[in-house]
Amino acid sequence: MPEFLPAPGHVTVIVIDPALIPEESTTACLSAAEQDQAARFHFEKDARHWRACRTALRRILGAALELDPAYLSFHLGTHGKPLLPPPRHGLHFNLSHCRDLALVALCQTGPVGIDLEPADRAPTLIGCESAFCHPDEIARFPTSSEERAARLLDLWTSKESLLKALGTGLSLSPESVSLATGNASDHPLLRDFTIHRLDHPLLRDHIAHLAAPQEILRIGIFEFPG
Ligand SMILES: CC(C)(COP(=O)(O)OP(=O)(O)OC[C@H]1O[C@@H](n2cnc3c(N)ncnc32)[C@H](O)[C@@H]1OP(=O)(O)O)[C@@H](O)C(=O)NCCC(=O)NCCS
Numbered sequence: 126m127p128e129f130l131p132a133p134g135h136v137t138v139i140v141i142d143p144a145l146i147p148e149e150s151t152t153a154c155l156s157a158a159e160q161d162q163a164a165r166f167h168f169e170k171d172a173r174h175w176r177a178c179r180t181a182l183r184r185i186l187g188a189a190l191e192l193d194p195a196y197l198s199f200h201l202g203t204h205g206k207p208l209l210p211p212p213r214h215g216l217h218f219n220l221s222h223c224r225d226l227a228l229v230a231l232c233q234t235g236p237v238g239i240d241l242e243p244a245d246r247a248p249t250l251i252g253c254e255s256a257f258c259h260p261d262e263i264a265r266f267p268t269s270s271e272e273r274a275a276r277l278l279d280l281w282t283s284k285e286s287l288l289k290a291l292g293t294g295l296s297l298s299p300e301s302v303s304l305a306t307g308n309a310s311d312h313p314l315l316r317d318f319t320i321h322r323l324d325h326p327l328l329r330d331h332i333a334h335l336a337a338p339q340e341i342l343r344i345g346i347f348e349f350p351g
Pocket of ligand 1: 175207220222223238285
């Protein structure tokens with residue numbers, strides 16, 4: 126079985142430390158369009174971070190498909206979700222990155238979405254409830270501000286993972302989706318997905334959620350570079 130390729134019914138999640146991706150390797154791996162995209166960042170540190178994450182994504186997909194990472198091409202879905210074009214479209218993937226870590230999810234069973242945030246972002250979400258929470262969720266919030274902040278970050282990353290699995294991202298209003306009773310099983314577009322909270326020592330100080338097809342039986346979490 127090629128490295129990182131999940132068996133049917135499984136999801137592989139790869140944890141990436143972008144600081145460990147050598148800058149030289151990004152030049153050999155990325156397309157001219159990707160180099161141009163990186164050059165549009167205002168700060169060089171952001172460009173370097175983006176190049177590192179995209180290089181890791183290419184190397185992971187290349188390993189799973191047993192292809193040279195530089196030869197991979199991507200299509201964009203209607204709302205900008207990167208996808209593999211035919212004949213490799215059966216390998217679904219999604220990427221999330223924050224300041225010091227990135228995650229890639231791979232699945233052969235169906236679309237996946239992943240979202241990652243630093244845990245210390247939680248208090249900054251207090252006061253933003255109505256921007257992304259459904260009234261049913263707000264009605265059930267804990268009263269202690271610490272628990273409320275933790276619940277808000279859980280909801281934010283859960284919903285982003287779901288909307289990224291669907292491919293709409295935030296063009297589908299997150300406040301229109303209720304996770305008050307667990308999964309969004311009552312939403313017609315989202316009932317095929319289950320949300321999983323990712324717990325692993327590599328994810329310390331972060332909150333991460335994965336939305337994956339309901340029939341997924343196992344999630345394996347690995348480190349890159351291993
Ligand atoms: C996808 C989206 C939720 C990203 O959220 P984020 O927390 O800033 O970023 P994350 O690190 O979690 O994810 C970014 C990655 O998701 C992937 N992605 C981009 N658009 C996506 C989409 N519509 N669905 C799923 N994944 C998407 C890309 O791989 C992207 O990586 P890149 O920046 O290196 O290209 C957000 O950009 C979005 O909603 N985009 C689509 C709709 C849109 O453009 N709306 C305008 C703003 S309301």
